[in-house]
Amino acid sequence: MKNFLLVIVLAIFILNIGGKTMAQDVLNIKQQDIIMISSYTARGDMENLEKALNKALDDKMTANEIKEILVQMYAYCGFPRSLNALTTFKKVAESRKDIKNGKAGKVLPKNTDKFAYGDKVQVELTGNHIQGGVFEFAPAIDQYLKEHLFADIFALGVLTYQEREIATISALSSMQGVESQLKSHIKCGKNTGLTDEQIAKILDLTKEARSGAFNIGVKNDAYAQYFKGQSYLHPLTTDGVNTANVTFEPGCRNNWHIHHKGGQILLVTSGRGYYQEWGKPAQELKTGDVVNIPAEVKHWHGAAPDSWFAHVAIAVPAENAATEWLEEVSDEEYNKLK
Numbered sequence: 134m135k136n137f138l139l140v141i142v143l144a145i146f147i148l149n150i151g152g153k154t155m156a157q158d159v160l161n162i163k164q165q166d167i168i169m170i171s172s173y174t175a176r177g178d179m180e181n182l183e184k185a186l187n188k189a190l191d192d193k194m195t196a197n198e199i200k201e202i203l204v205q206m207y208a209y210c211g212f213p214r215s216l217n218a219l220t221t222f223k224k225v226a227e228s229r230k231d232i233k234n235g236k237a238g239k240v241l242p243k244n245t246d247k248f249a250y251g252d253k254v255q256v257e258l259t260g261n262h263i264q265g266g267v268f269e270f271a272p273a274i275d276q277y278l279k280e281h282l283f284a285d286i287f288a289l290g291v292l293t294y295q296e297r298e299i300a301t302i303s304a305l306s307s308m309q310g311v312e313s314q315l316k317s318h319i320k321c322g323k324n325t326g327l328t329d330e331q332i333a334k335i336l337d338l339t340k341e342a343r344s345g346a347f348n349i350g351v352k353n354d355a356y357a358q359y360f361k362g363q364s365y366l367h368p369l370t371t372d373g374v375n376t377a378n379v380t381f382e383p384g385c386r387n388n389w390h391i392h393h394k395g396g397q398i399l400l401v402t403s404g405r406g407y408y409q410e411w412g413k414p415a416q417e418l419k420t421g422d423v424v425n426i427p428a429e430v431k432h433w434h435g436a437a438p439d440s441w442f443a444h445v446a447i448a449v450p451a452e453n454a455a456t457e458w459l460e461e462v463s464d465e466e467y468n469k470l471k
């Protein structure tokens with residue numbers, strides 16, 4: 134009886150440890166490798182892709198699994214990105230002697246009704262029949278999506294649908310201007326069993342892609358009290374002219390504030406956001422926009438509700454220049470913005 138109790142206590146103890154490990158690592162190693170391979174492919178960052186590919190091979194991912202990710206990428210970020218990534222992988226594969234090919238992809242039998250096959254897969258992923266709208270306007274794209282992407286590519290079968298959605302979400306979250314597609318694929322990901330926690334982790338692992346040409350830096354704890362939502366700060370220069378890359382998560386913005394004496398220049402490097410001067414309507418900002426903020430003008434800047442946003446902030450030098458932080462931008466005012 135005593136032994137029996139001891140076994141029960143031990144079992145509960147071990148199960149608890151197991152539970153904790155799972156909670157900390159919401160994504161397994163293979164899923165994390167898929168995320169980084171897809172993200173660097175979408176960004177066209179071959180230097181980091183090479184590292185991610187070597188890591189995936191160290192983690193025992195097979196060559197066929199990697200090839201399937203990189204081939205699928207062409208549907209989401211085009212042949213140039215996919216071909217560059219495959220060329221990089223070929224180079225990596227030739228430099229190592231420990232490559233395992235693993236299971237090979239299956240080609241659909243010749244007599245397959247690919248349109249019907251792809252339609253079924255699309256319904257399984259999205260939860261409904263996708264038709265009308267742009268697919269009626271240009272039926273060829275509907276045909277290619279169903280017969281090619283959701284039939285030829287998805288039928289290869291080395292990767293699971295969930296792994297494919299992880300790859301797609303990672304690629305889309307690493308590209309600009311595809312927020313609506315990202316939103317749909319997050320839904321598809323959930324339909325394949327991904328949890329909110331896992332999706333949050335994918336977005337976190339790929340956030341560097343949304344900081345523009347400069348690094349994302351660290352969580353902006355120093356100024357967190359003057360921001361609503363999460364921002365990141367990466368100082369670029371501190372001598373002479375002060376410049377920094379500031380990255381905002383969707384919905385994040387700073388409080389109303391005034392740059393006294395010297396003004397501020399914003400160079401938008403990524404995403405979509407807003408700049409507003411007190412008493413004037415908010416002005417939408419996109420990559421490449423420049424804002425010249427005069428001294429003594431009360432204003433705020435930050436991300437759009439559904440998009441990441443990054444800008445380089447240049448402090449215009451002046452004697453006794455200082456920033457005065459004021460009240461938050463109210464939800465009522467901010468929520469009017471698209």
Ligand code: MN
Pocket residue numbers: 390392397426432433434
């Ligand atoms: Mn400012």
